[in-house]
Amino acid sequence: MEAQSPGGTPLPDWHTLSAEEVEREVGADLSGLSTGEAEARLQRYGKNVLREEARESRLQVFLQQFKSVLIVILIIAAAASFLAGEPLDAAAILIIVVLNAILGYSQEWQAGEAIEALRKMLVQHAVVVRDGERREIDASGMVPGDLVLLEMGERVPADIYIVEATSLEVDEAPLTGESSPVDKAPGRLPAGTPLAERSNMAFAGTTVVNGHGRGFVVATGMETEFGQIAGLSQRVADETTPLARQMDRLGRDLGLIALGIAALVVVVGLLQQRGLLEMFLVGVSLAVAVIPEGLPAVVTLTLAIGIKTMMRRNCLIRHLPASETLGAVSVICTDKTGTLTRNEMAVVRVRTADTEVAVTGAGYLPIGEFLAGEKPVDPLADPGLRQFLRTVLLCNHATLALEEGGWRVFGTPTEGALVVAAEKAGLSRDDAPEPEKEFSFNSTRKRMTIIYPEGEGDVAHMKGAPEVLLARSSRVLRGGSVVPLTDELRDALLAELDEYASQGLRVLGAACRTLPAGIEWTADTVETDLVFLGFAGIVDPPRPEAAEAIRLCRSAGIDVIMITGDNPLTASAIARDLGLSSEGALTGAELEALGDDELEERLKTTKVLSRVTAEHKLRVIDVLSRDRQVIAMTGDGVNDAPALKKASIGIAMGIKGTDAAKESSDMVLVDDNFASIVAGVEEGRREYDNISRFTRYLLSSNVGEIVAIVGALLLGLPLILIPVQILWINLVTDGLTALALGLEPAEQDVMQRRPRDPQESILTRSAYLVILILGVWLGLLTIYVFMGLYAVDLDRARTMAFTGLIIFELYNVLNFRSFRFPLHRIGFFSNPALILAILGSLALQALVVYVPIFNAFLGTAPLTFADWGLLALLGLPVLLAGEVYKILRLRVRSGSPASS
Template sequence: MPVPTGESAGGRPLPDWHALSAEEVRREVGTDPAGLSTGEAEERLQRYGKNVLREEARETRLQVFLRQFKSILIVILIIAAAVSFLVGEALDAAAILIIVVLNAILGYSQEWQAGEAIEALKKMLVQHAVVVRDGERREIDAAGIVPGDVVLLEMGERVPADIYIADATSLEVDEAPLTGESSPVDKAPGPLPAGTALAERSNMAFAGTTVTNGRGRGVAVATGMQTEFGRIAGLSQRVADETTPLARQMDRLGRDLGLIALGIAVLVVAVGLLQQRGLLEMFLVGVSLAVAVIPEGLPAVVTLTLAIGIKTMMRRNCLIRHLPASETLGAVSVICTDKTGTLTRNEMTVVRVRTPDTEVAVTGAGYLPMGEFLLEEKPIDPLADPGLRQFLRTVLLCNHATLALEEGGWRILGTPTEGALVVAAEKAGLSRDDVPEAVKEFSFNSTRKRMTIIYPEEGGDVAHVKGAPEVLLARSSRLLRGGSAVPLTDEDRDAILREIEEYASQGLRVLGAACRPLPAGIEWTADTVETDLVFLGFAGIVDPPRPEAAEAIRLCRSAGIDVIMITGDNPLTAYAVARDLGLSSEGAMTGADLEALGDDELEGRLKTTKVLSRVTAEHKLRVIDILSRDREVIAMTGDGVNDAPALKKASIGIAMGIKGTDAAKESSDMVLVDDNFASIVAGVEEGRREYDNIARFTRYLLSSNVGELVAIVGALLLGLPLILIPVQILWINLVTDGLTALALGLEPAERDVMQRRPRDPQESILTRSAYLVILVLGAWLGLLTIYVFMGHYAVDLDRARTMAFTGLIIFELYNVLNFRSFRYPLHRIGFFSNPALLLAILGSLALQALVVYVPIFNVFLGTAPLTLADWGLLALLGLPVLLAGEAYKIFRLRVRGRSPASG
């Protein structure tokens, strides 16, 4: 019994299938041209398993929900709730736990919805396949294919397994999902040298690719996870998920706050005991301090801000699968992007036509049959030029592709290259509808490199030929000049070959055309027909860049983001596309070049060479690893299965939603619903805005908590009663601070957000300058609160606490305006540019008024009614907090000579 998925029948390692003949392959896998018997196929299915990819099990709803509690900050909050409950503060404990659970529900809801959206985007890779079993043609579920099955391939079908091609007729396969090759690959039987690159194995058809032309017959040599598709999918599953920069920073912040809370609480309790205060009283003070240090509302505000940002990104066609990924996009410093279908349209387009008389440019892109023919930048009627008219007519007649208008736009049925020629002819006014019935065809294959179709016309039969221009030129004796066939001289031949090379050097795929009126009575064979041809010219065909991609790359450059093109395509083509898009690169490196370089050498080359071609999945992972050495935050875009491992390894993987394979989507953090590279730029801007806002409200909340801490500790050191009780601190942290912090999360992006370099992912969300601002403002708020309390506590403790409680809230509401921008004063960013924040401030004041005047709140929160004069006094005391912040920003701008544009 052969073992085709691991080793040969004799226990030897499997050979390179492409290096064998068809007979050797059949012998190796134990089959023959009549295919397997039903019994043998069933036995092999039991032995090798179904022809399906092994998928990582999707997380259950419970697993997704429990993952929301992994944050250290959440764990600290749960511990604080437990301590509060043990000391009898059940209300405090309940309030904290409610916030924790609501935060988890919100995070779970967002991530599960994203997962459901991905499931909706997934499509079955292969459903059915045609095989030969018991000598008969049968259609079976593709999952039942086994090594040794004889498989039949037809145009438009997905290849169901890795297949050695035994017979082929004009067989072409689109391998872009596997290799990144933009053009369909010609397939033909016959052994190839051992070690032939994957993209050049013309005698193999690989699972997950699509037959775009012709038909073929072959032997399945690998199924399921043993296919090239499966091998890369398995490589992806072995790559560990990367922790996002924001998750790392929030965990670090949680650890720091936990240690600070514990240290301060222990220190203050010790000081109180030395002052001979009661143990229970000091324990309650310690709990109050712990509650004051930890910003209970921070996890919920972060989650809500990210969720709102995700909704914004979705409107920009960016589907985020995990909450922190949206912010990670804003930290990206390098984008490693595929070319085909990402930077380009994945729609071949004729851009130039060269005939012996003239050269014209063709406008328009993709399969939309609208465009002009330009001679020296002036529109012409292509049908008025005899040579151009005959060239276009021949490429239309010698063609099997058809152009169809379907829902969503124009679409080509057939190979992209043939489709490009049909579209060019349609732009000139010719139509496939006018094509007569052919009488004979000599099909294209990779050996002949040409195709001929014979049509009956007035005056006799005419052979129309298209193919590699140098091949047609070698079989031509004349060329069409001035509407007449004239002898083809050696000088003409040399000049045409030089122009063909020039086209190829510019990354164009070159296709030639020729024709020949057939003499009556000759035998119609390929050799007799395809000789003495009249050479008509050639076309330059390109997969055009997306029109918005060049601007997206320019914006990336202004934002300090490096763009590296990583593709399986031809290096000349890749470099030409990069040049057209304005992507500066010192040439292009191939996969072979990468293998020849050490890690240090490659790291140096990547600083100047931004085009990598003919690369494999392993090469992409190596590039990601090397870029990570410089602490880069790396985004990887892609649509093919070959992209999946790098998508998972990168800081943020970005898959294509339309052309992307299931493997790519499952390995990604974000899916571009419209496959548009420019959407990434919008995502980067949104991600940067999110991070800026998270930094804003984190610093604001901590400055508020420092104010509470200073008020409590200061009062203790001054021998005063407890200035704020735990439930009042919770009210501030969860309700009033929470509303304004969330509104800060809606702050619009600053005008220069895309002119700044990416932030250092290792830098803490709290820089040294941020700590200084937090401490200074927090101390100011705390001392003001003590001042207010000292003026009233001797007369009425509840009223004094209410004044301190309300005063601290008013002071913090002034303070929140300071954190709208770290650099620009209010008149520069616009006082009304964030209406949500103004509403949050008014809402916080209204809620505090309820707490002060509604009797039930007086009982629960220990408050007492205040007079209008009390409110006025507190408003006047807090105003300098805002004025000082504004004065500092204006002073700093003037000293540094900055303007908003310069940032």
């Protein structure tokens, strides 16, 4: 999409212009704008701020909790109960609905309390030239044409065309995903240059990490690259989670079933010449029996408990349903830097003219070995290696310091890696003299030189692109002596350099030269006739646990796609190290050339995407979604925000993630570790399994109530359960055990199963069959108990049926602890919360049976000990039948060829 000015006219591709052309285009001047002109432009272009996306009010967030179809049906049931003359039933249902809404509201409002992230990313002040003078102004007052001064450590306040640069390096990771700082220098670039390679531009929201420079503002506010991504993020609609869709579908189904059964029973009753008021009461009882009043609250509480569990596994969930959605993930699109890797550059290999050594150690900790083959060597005893390390240490601006929490590098990560390598060898800059002269690095020179006094002369220490240094070298340090650099050795070193690059290593070379007395110190005179010292291979190493996490994803049927702003060679090398199988790497430019069908086919085999933009990530999500995939997208930068918002579940980095990414996400990864995502997937699968378990359990219990009420009606018996008794079962006894069922531990093979189909209902055909069989069994047992006593004592008969149904359901809950494994396999006491819930339910039922105030409220009568024993014996076969079925099913499966 072509960028446009505030007036609607197309903007030029600034990077394709020269400094003079930019100056004319924006009406700039090297002496800066006048105050009057700046104020006029501010009126024309508007403030340098981002449009705010209005945050929902507290009332809106609270009302959203009532959007579920199931909640609406419960409110209707409460109204029906009130009209039927059962105000206590109506009040009980409404209390549950309101408590559920308060719990959901509390979680979501707390998660949204942070200040608008994209606004926070813009700097508050900037240094510009106005009326020929240097001034510090509020960045919101900056306008196109302003001349801005950029210094190390400052955020870039707008999109700026660079006109002067001295060792200027900018961290663009929040915008492009590029892990290494980008060198900036003036000069025209070809059309079509990717955003990450526009070295003549500095973009809003990025940070200057080295050097200084100045340039003209070419875009402000929503016209910046940052602003366009912010607008893209605001246009992306939030995705409905699979669980929310399934619960709404279940609510609609239950609503239709409730209406159908209630209407049918009322008609049958009227045909039996029963009274209209009696049949209305029966209809309300059936409606209450069909709808599992406690289900929304149990789902919400289970997800809330799951959120606390995930937090212990470094997954901070921002929205309740997201914890379960994580368990449905079938594709994880993950960033590379800091997620799959440590985000700590390290020297892993050093090549000199004499030898090649591997360097060990972790992160920025200055402890490690130098290995020739597998044999440790003393780097200071090798003249070539010692001189190489000394030069890269002296030709360096980075420092290493021990702070609380570990070692930290101040400076660019690449320079920091060289300092750490030198300190591993025992070298230090503490005793070095003050440098006398520096020729700074830039993207054109591709080298840096610092001159130090040594002995009675001066030595130039240089580092940079190895091929550049080799071209300026005529000698090499070999065997402790300086000897001529032959063409054969030069070619051999260049070949090894290509090998390093093919392995995804960032390579830096080093050279030095003792300067002749009396020469003029210019870059041309100093940086020639060099002594080449060698080169180092630098990498951001993979996290040690990431490879195992990817293997676990593979066994769980989850595709992993690495999406990074880094170059394809580096990305492919990291993928190989992690065991991520991919047919090559797909760049952003190549992705644009593919149609949707071609891209969908390519993504089946190519799992490494490099040099991608925000639009590319959105397109990947769209293409993957066509195949009904549930997509987790990780990200840390501003450029990731739209994709994080659009994905099924957006995962922002907690350590290096921007506020923009966190605010657009459903989950924040506290430790930035890919392995924690996989742990979260396991927890999400456990949550969904448990939601499925207690949903089926509650519905089988409700079918039992329906069968008991309808069966008694068809047999011409009195109403077997009154509405308040049904409500007690659904909210109290069933609610306690269902909530405890939500704490069931994960089954051992939870990460050996393929992801579930997000379109599949939470209730499959086999689930409906089990619910029906068990429900009919429970209902018929209840009728049997009632028929033996109702003619003698209706209150006692109702109490036996009421208590019996609860006991039968408490047996039944044990059937739903696992759909496949019997109790002796999963452990009878492996879920102690469920045992306590069963005992608690029995204790509560004893209260309503024996305490007079409850007798009056629930229409119960005291039972004898023999009554309790009879009910316990009648219910035992419910559990035994389930256990026998699971044992036989396991034996059949273990004996089949498919299971071997």
